[in-house]
Amino acid sequence: MVTPYRVSYWSIESVWIFYVLAALAVAVFVFGVISHVSVWSRGARRQGIGFSGQGIFNLFLDGLLGRRIFSGDVAAGTMHLLILWGFLGLFAGTVLISADYWVYHFLKGPVYIGYSICLEFFGLMLAIGLVWALIRRYLQRVTRLERRIEDLIVPVWLLVVVLSGFLVEGVRLSAQRPEWGGWSFIGHVISLFWSDPRGALSIYPYVWWSHAILSLGLVAAIPFCKLFHVLAAPLSIYMEDRPDLPMPAETVTGDEEVFSSRQMIFFDACTRCGRCVEVCPSAGAGEPFSPREFIAAVREDLLLRHHPLKGLDWFSRWSDPRKAEKPDLDPQKVWHCTTCRACLEVCPVYVATPKVIERARSRVVEDGTQVPLLLSQTLEKLYKYNNPWEASKKNRAKWSQDLEISDLTKTGEEDPLCYFVGCTTALDTRAQDLARSFARILKHAGVPFGTLGKNEPCCGDIARRVGEDGLFEEQMESCLALFGRNNIRRVVTSSPHCFHTFRNEYPTFQALRPPDEKVHFDVRHYTQVIGELVSEGSIRFEKRLNIKVTYHDPCYLGRHNRVYDEPRKVIRSIPGIELVEMSHNRANSLCCGGGGGRMWQQDLDSKIKMSEIRIREAAETGAEIVITACPLCLIMLEDARKTASLEDTLRVMDLNELVVMALGLRSEGGE
Ligand code: SF4
Ligand code: SF4
Incomplete structure (x- = not known):
């Protein structure tokens, strides 16, 4: 038997044209990447990347295994892994075949057979993942997914590249008929469509060039479309555990950017998956705010303002109208966020929207003209009192x-x-x-x-x-x-x-x-x-409280600081008490709407108050008391209890009040 191998550029003439096109594609790709990096380099605080063991761990779990994408949506996780691994596998295959051609010819015999089988599997995975992605978006119409033109073009383009790759292989196998062709099982099936090798040979160059042009075009397009997240997301995930250095107020001056380089990488890493919108209490209350759109608007604004071509006339003619049409960068939008961290908790690439919002607010406050009246009055009180x-x-x-x-x-x-x-x-x-x-x-x-x-x-x-x-x-x-x-x-x-x-x-x-x-x-x-006092026995509950309660996790205690168990432990240590959980609890708890300065703002066009959504969820558990551990939550939920007409059926208490009641000490509050 002849040793299995593959001849590169078999039956292709004028290969130099391919190299010219490849060089062009790479040049466009590199220019696109430089455009993004030049924006990152304008960040207010440039932080070195450095080595991080935790970063590598996160990269492995979140990047390669899709931990966060799987969480709460197994279908999305599986689909994404098929696409990611298929893409990476094919990319590695391209690198290997180039090394085989330019450096050392090792793809022969069993190694070549193994290589062919692997590539078939990776191509199949990518194709299945892409079809699944299109089905989810356009047939299942998953609510959080958008249906913009780019959302259609990018997966379809990738799919055409994969399928045309199989076609190239099928036509070549049909024309060459090698003994080992059956190992390339998909290409082999396609090759059966041509009974005459001469027919296959006659169309082979056309199929090959079409596939090559589509592939090179895709490479060139990566930095200019949502595919850029394949480069920015690993960086963003790797840097997640590094807190931004603070920016002392006196260091923020004039036109200097308020966002850090790290935050700018986050913006580019956003895949527009919409998970943040699903959990955002402001969006959930029907307010005209979406964290995804806000991040996208900031990203585009930065790219247009710091683009390497910004000095050119034609670029300004193209970019100026785009700068003007950015409703989501309206300075008023920054006041919707409660900084509850729910978006960051679910974001697969760790886009830290609450911090971004705080930075954006600092610029709005500095400017002074777009601060809501009630909030600016509160700030005056803070100064004065x-x-x-x-x-x-x-x-x-x-x-x-x-x-x-x-x-x-x-x-x-x-x-x-x-x-x-x-x-x-x-x-x-x-x-x-x-x-x-x-x-x-x-x-x-x-x-x-x-x-x-x-x-x-x-x-x-x-x-x-x-x-x-x-x-x-x-x-x-x-x-x-x-x-x-x-x-x-x-x-x-x-x-x-x-x-x-x-x-x-x-x-x-x-x-x-x-x-x-x-x-x-x-x-x-x-x-x-x-x-701690309960654990060490300094507090002992003797009195039975035969009541059913539910616990509301305050965002700044739970999500921001991971204190979930202690309050529950205290509640459970009270004899007779039944603790039932709301459907949103612990890390996916719902914000009451009081954080991030929202307590001191007027209503922001919500259809329903966030606190009312939360108190209704508490009432659905059948609990008689909703316990919380934050003065702001206490006030917001007390208020919501009245507006939701739940005064007769549900009480709101702070955990301290519950403990005092259980200890039989005197308490005035919580009724
Ligand atoms: S910010 Fe994160 S969660 Fe929101 S759309 Fe972008 S990637 Fe998805
Ligand atoms: S921090 Fe909370 S309120 Fe702010 S954008 Fe994220 S989910 Fe929405």
């Missing part, structure tokens, strides 16, 4: 009047436990019961603690979330100074928002300081402290 409730300093500690709580700014204790009450908990009459309940619990458990009394400042959460970075930094400085002066190293917060700001925002800003100027402190949320 150091809280959003327009309360004078002396009212800050009023909630604790009858509780005899130490004021740590006066006691001068060494390493005390500082209960950081937070603006809303200290000043809103409904939320104050959370503080009183927590203080009673600590006293009941014999835990020594104190507060900062009337000197407690705002932690800076609101300012940070709405992009008022200068104010945030002032508030952070005043908190850190107070902690430093009063030897505070252990902090417990009422609000997940203060908890998040202390835990995640302060360290990134402090990382920019010299070591001797840093103020170190540990922060916990009160649910963690109570959980």
Whole structure:
């Protein structure tokens, strides 16, 4: 038997034309990639890529195995893996055949047979995946998928390339009739259509050139269409675990970009899969906002403004009208987001929309003309009173009047436990019961603690979330100074928002300081402290509470900080209580609509309030009480209970209030 092998460019004349076309395609491809990289290089903070073990792990799980794509949608995951592995396999096959031709001829004998079989499988996988993708989009009409012209052209083009590849092989096998042709099983079946080898030979060059031109065209098009995510998504996934360095307010000046290079890579990685839209509470409430469209608009805006050709007349003539037609980049859109992180939780390529929104807000706030009236009034109050409730300093500690709580700014204790009450908990009459309940619990458990009394400042959460970075930094400085002066190293917060700001925002800003100027402190949320007290036996529930409750995960406690178990553990430790979960719980919990500065904004054209959607879901569980662990959620859900006419059937309580009730201590709130 003749040793199996393949002759490259068999029966093809003027191969140089192919090389010219290939060089052209590669040049267009490289230029397209440079256009994107030149945008990335304009990022406000350029962060090195560096080595990251976690990045490689994520790349393997999310990139190669499609962990996030599978999550909640097995069909999408399988389809994507067929396309991805098929594509990668064929790409590797092209590299190998080029190496065989140019470097060393190794594709012969059994190696060539194995190579042929593998390529058949990869081509088949890609073809099946692409057909499946088209069926999902156009026959099943999966709601989150769009049906734009590009969404049709790209998969159809890829499919034509794959099928024309099989055709080239089939025609060649028919013309050559090699003994080993049967191993290329798909090409072999196609070859059976030609009984006369001369007929196959006569059409072979046409089929070959068509396939070559379609393939090279596709290579050239990659940076200019949604296929670019094949390059940007692995980068985005790899860099996911690296937090952006903060941008101190004074460093953001003039026309400098507010987005980091890393965020710009995220924009290019977006596959427009629509998962973020499905989970976005703003979109779910019928508001005119879509995270996908917002990201796409920012991406296009950046590309047009920083494109290497932007100085050319014809480019401006083409790009100017495009710049003008971008409703999703309307500065008003940035105020819809609650920064709940639901989109980031499901995004297969880790597009961090909440952070992008915060950065975009900082530019809008700096400009000053597009800040909603209520929000700009809130910011004024924050400046003037150091809280959003327009309360004078002396009212800050009023909630604790009858509780005899130490004021740590006066006691001068060494390493005390500082209960950081937070603006809303200290000043809103409904939320104050959370503080009183927590203080009673600590006293009941014999835990020594104190507060900062009337000197407690705002932690800076609101300012940070709405992009008022200068104010945030002032508030952070005043908190850190107070902690430093009063030897505070252990902090417990009422609000997940203060908890998040202390835990995640302060360290990134402090990382920019010299070591001797840093103020170190540990922060916990009160649910963690109570959980610990229950575990160590300092709190024991003797009274039975025969009630059915459900628990609402606050976004900044759950998704942002992964505290899911402690509150549930505390609830379950109360005898007689039945905890039922809402359909959206833990990482896919629904936002109440109070975060990201939304608490201090007027209605943004929603069809239904986010809090009402959530309270109705709570009511559907049949629970008598919905428990939460955040003063903002408490206020939003209390309000929604009234507007949804659920006052007679459902109560809203903070976890502290439930614990106080279970311990038989006095509580005024939660009815
Ligand atoms: S941002 Fe992420 S989830 Fe949203 S469309 Fe893009 S890839 Fe999908
Ligand atoms: S963070 Fe929440 S509200 Fe903001 S875009 Fe994402 S899902 Fe929507």
